[in-house]
Amino acid sequence: MTKHFGDASVKFENPPVIISAAAIVGPKEGEGPLAALFDKISDDILFGKDTWEQAESELMRQTVELCVQKSGLSAGDVQYILAGDLLNQNSGSIYGARSFERPFFGLFGACSAMGMAMSLGSMLIDGGFANYVVASASSHFCGAEKTFRFPLELGTQRAPTASWTVTGDGAVLISATGRGPKITAATTGAIVDLGQKDVNNMGAAMVPAAADVIAKHFRDLNLPHDYYDVIATGDLGMYGLKLLKQMLSQDGFTAVERVNDCGLLIFDTQKQDVHAGGSGCGCSASVFASYFIKKLRDGEIKRMLFVPTGALHSVVTIQQGETIPGIAHAVAVEG
Amino acid sequence: MTKHFGDASVKFENPPVIISAAAIVGPKEGEGPLAALFDKISDDILFGKDTWEQAESELMRQTVELCVQKSGLSAGDVQYILAGDLLNQNSGSIYGARSFERPFFGLFGACSAMGMAMSLGSMLIDGGFANYVVASASSHFCGAEKTFRFPLELGTQRAPTASWTVTGDGAVLISATGRGPKITAATTGAIVDLGQKDVNNMGAAMVPAAADVIAKHFRDLNLPHDYYDVIATGDLGMYGLKLLKQMLSQDGFTAVERVNDCGLLIFDTQKQDVHAGGSGCGCSASVFASYFIKKLRDGEIKRMLFVPTGALHSVVTIQQGETIPGIAHAVAVEG
Numbered sequence: 001m002t003k004h005f006g007d008a009s010v011k012f013e014n015p016p017v018i019i020s021a022a023a024i025v026g027p028k029e030g031e032g033p034l035a036a037l038f039d040k041i042s043d044d045i046l047f048g049k050d051t052w053e054q055a056e057s058e059l060m061r062q063t064v065e066l067c068v069q070k071s072g073l074s075a076g077d078v079q080y081i082l083a084g085d086l087l088n089q090n091s092g093s094i095y096g097a098r099s100f101e102r103p104f105f106g107l108f109g110a111c112s113a114m115g116m117a118m119s120l121g122s123m124l125i126d127g128g129f130a131n132y133v134v135a136s137a138s139s140h141f142c143g144a145e146k147t148f149r150f151p152l153e154l155g156t157q158r159a160p161t162a163s164w165t166v167t168g169d170g171a172v173l174i175s176a177t178g179r180g181p182k183i184t185a186a187t188t189g190a191i192v193d194l195g196q197k198d199v200n201n202m203g204a205a206m207v208p209a210a211a212d213v214i215a216k217h218f219r220d221l222n223l224p225h226d227y228y229d230v231i232a233t234g235d236l237g238m239y240g241l242k243l244l245k246q247m248l249s250q251d252g253f254t255a256v257e258r259v260n261d262c263g264l265l266i267f268d269t270q271k272q273d274v275h276a277g278g279s280g281c282g283c284s285a286s287v288f289a290s291y292f293i294k295k296l297r298d299g300e301i302k303r304m305l306f307v308p309t310g311a312l313h314s315v316v317t318i319q320q321g322e323t324i325p326g327i328a329h330a331v332a333v334e335g
Numbered sequence: 336m337t338k339h340f341g342d343a344s345v346k347f348e349n350p351p352v353i354i355s356a357a358a359i360v361g362p363k364e365g366e367g368p369l370a371a372l373f374d375k376i377s378d379d380i381l382f383g384k385d386t387w388e389q390a391e392s393e394l395m396r397q398t399v400e401l402c403v404q405k406s407g408l409s410a411g412d413v414q415y416i417l418a419g420d421l422l423n424q425n426s427g428s429i430y431g432a433r434s435f436e437r438p439f440f441g442l443f444g445a446c447s448a449m450g451m452a453m454s455l456g457s458m459l460i461d462g463g464f465a466n467y468v469v470a471s472a473s474s475h476f477c478g479a480e481k482t483f484r485f486p487l488e489l490g491t492q493r494a495p496t497a498s499w500t501v502t503g504d505g506a507v508l509i510s511a512t513g514r515g516p517k518i519t520a521a522t523t524g525a526i527v528d529l530g531q532k533d534v535n536n537m538g539a540a541m542v543p544a545a546a547d548v549i550a551k552h553f554r555d556l557n558l559p560h561d562y563y564d565v566i567a568t569g570d571l572g573m574y575g576l577k578l579l580k581q582m583l584s585q586d587g588f589t590a591v592e593r594v595n596d597c598g599l600l601i602f603d604t605q606k607q608d609v610h611a612g613g614s615g616c617g618c619s620a621s622v623f624a625s626y627f628i629k630k631l632r633d634g635e636i637k638r639m640l641f642v643p644t645g646a647l648h649s650v651v652t653i654q655q656g657e658t659i660p661g662i663a664h665a666v667a668v669e670g
Contacts, residue, residue: 123458188415
């Protein structure tokens with residue numbers, strides 16, 4: 001166990017390299033502040049398909065295909081695809097990955113999926129089990145509303161603390177060698193549940209898990225609080241981010257001004273009527289695979305801690321009176 | 336990529352050791368032929384809880400706790416818990432793992448979950464990222480019927496090719512060192528879909544994936560067909576197993592008589608009215624963690640290939656006319 005540090009962290013001996021990244025999003029995301037950075041903006045929310053679930057699978061398939069294509073490799077060169085999404089039985093990833101015919105690991109961590117996929121993918125590479133893996137996470141606004149909330153046709157009013165599920169997929173191709181930002185360390189989150197029950201405020205449900213994994217990351221690896229230029233959480237939204245900063249401050253974390261949230265970057269929360277901000281597995285994944293990957297490549301960001309966060313409830317557990325367990329995984333990326 | 340062989344296989348340099356295993360099941364499984372081998376048989380299908388979903392989580396929690404306890408370790412010694420189940424958003428594993436407060440990877444591969452958990456867990460250990468991991472997979476008959484089929488109260492007649500979801504959890508504690516059967520190799524399955532649409536015949540949907548991963552395993556690692564004493568598939572059931580043997584024979588596989596199915600071992604298909612046999616993530620997991628682990632420890636089986644299989648559809652995708660994608664993961668265990 002030479003690469004394990006502290007309670008929950010690993011440092012990679014030969015840091016895996018992100019040699020390619022792709023992000024494809026839907027129309028609403030294409031009207032947001034990151035529009036110029038996405039590889040493709042579909043003006044069709046159905047991505048040419050008949051249903052929202054098929055649309056998400058097609059979005060996933062296109063994004064993974066493009067990510068591999070941009071690297072100059074072909075799907076056959078990839079040893080493993082690791083992918084997650086929000087739909088029941090991971091339908092978005094599974095039907096999307098089907099055509100690649102590559103070894104496949106389906107992951108469920110709700111909106112923390114990209115953190116899981118990048119952490120596990122990096123371990124497979126640094127462990128000597130693969131040269132190339134693809135990590136992907138997707139979500140679709142309509143599919144998520146149908147799965148977790150109300151029929152869209154009802155036009156149900158949204159709570160101010162509710163977030164807007166991103167229609168998007170972000171994929172990265174992680175390699176044992178090559179040029180690009182490197183994944184240097186990862187801290188794997190535990191399930192943290194402080195008893196929050198409000199599904200219209202998932203930010204609050206995920207904050208304790210985010211605070212926990214960030215604290216463990218710095219403690220396990222004995223890093224100064226200002227080590228990273230940016231700490232980017234998954235999708236806490238504006239209220240969640242505020243709470244996280246409070247929690248971190250109370251715990252003595254001295255670099256809270258460096259913490260930002262992917263859910264606040266992908267939409268203009270003033271103009272786009274998304275309430276608390278963006279969410280969904282595809283939110284942090286597509287923001288990382290467009291905005292952050294560019295900043296890392298350009299040297300604008302030298303080191304970042306990417307912390308996708310997930311709310312792990314289901315409709316059934318909530319209807320049974322259960323609370324919302326949260327989880328977050330931290331992935332360190334250096335340019 | 337020193338440990339990768341062929342298309343989809345890895346061989347472990349320092350084969351991880353299964354130092355502990357536990358299997359807990361429900362009343363019907365406790366009336367089957369493996370009754371004497373389970374650690375605990377609950378006569379309460381609700382495991383003391385109010386709902387089937389809570390029952391599955393409690394079953395998972397108890398099994399993981401017992402597995403760790405039997406090793407003489409405590410949960411705090413475990414670096415990662417990897418777990419999967421069939422419920423929407425992996426509720427069985429998530430609410431079950433919550434109280435352990437350990438780094439957690441949620442996996443979705445339907446009934447192939449135990450294969451994923453053991454493969455990834457072994458990679459984390461042999462890769463130097465952990466000393467101890469727990470791999471777990473669970474299912475609950477009532478929760479699965481509710482999620483995928485009809486309300487139990489309807490008493491809907493079952494098709495002859497339908498299987499009976501096992502109420503059970505199997506967990507193993509995999510270690511970098513110690514005494515016990517060793518995980519020597521793993522072949523990770525791709526999604527295989529030959530167009531089967533009948534959700535009452537999931538065995539047939541999973542057979543092509545099982546045949547594919549078994550063929551790759553022998554080819555990648557250049558093994559003689561009689562290398563393993565037993566090849567135990569996840570839960571193809573009696574019709575699926577027959578089909579698999581046909582497919583393997585047609586492909587020139589010369590050791591078909593060594594292939595058996597966990598779904599046929601856990602129930603007495605003549606007396607227990609389970610039609611095609613047992614299924615569910617907890618089927619192969621609990622059979623492995625009771626019946627096979629004992630035979631491996633006793634030397635009755637020297638080498639086995641454990642091949643949990645999964646049908647990756649959801650109710651929504653089937654209602655939309657989609658086919659059932661299958662997957663299977665092969666894990667080599669030597670006594």
